[in-house]
Amino acid sequence: MFDALGLDVHRVLTLAAFAILLSIVHAVLKQAGKEEWAQLITYLGFLAGLYLVVDATYRLFAQLERLFRL
Numbered sequence: 001m002f003d004a005l006g007l008d009v010h011r012v013l014t015l016a017a018f019a020i021l022l023s024i025v026h027a028v029l030k031q032a033g034k035e036e037w038a039q040l041i042t043y044l045g046f047l048a049g050l051y052l053v054v055d056a057t058y059r060l061f062a063q064l065e066r067l068f069r070l
Contacts, residue, residue, distance in 0.1 A: 008056075015052050018045070 022045035029038035 011052070011056055015049060018049060018052075
């Protein structure tokens with residue numbers, strides 16, 4: 001059902017794994033006293049995650065448009 005709308009479960013799990021990995025890297029860098037690097041990595045990770053969400057949303061609306069154009 002979700003594949004028909006473009007909501008791939010693999011994409012959601014990839015985003016969740018990416019967020020967990022990012023939080024681990026942030027915690028390790030912060031414990032090492034590299035707060036600036038931790039913040040930079042967090043911002044870059046946020047932008048990468050946002051790109052994944054925007055791409056998934058675009059694909060969803062494109063498929064919905066094709067579906068209702070029939």
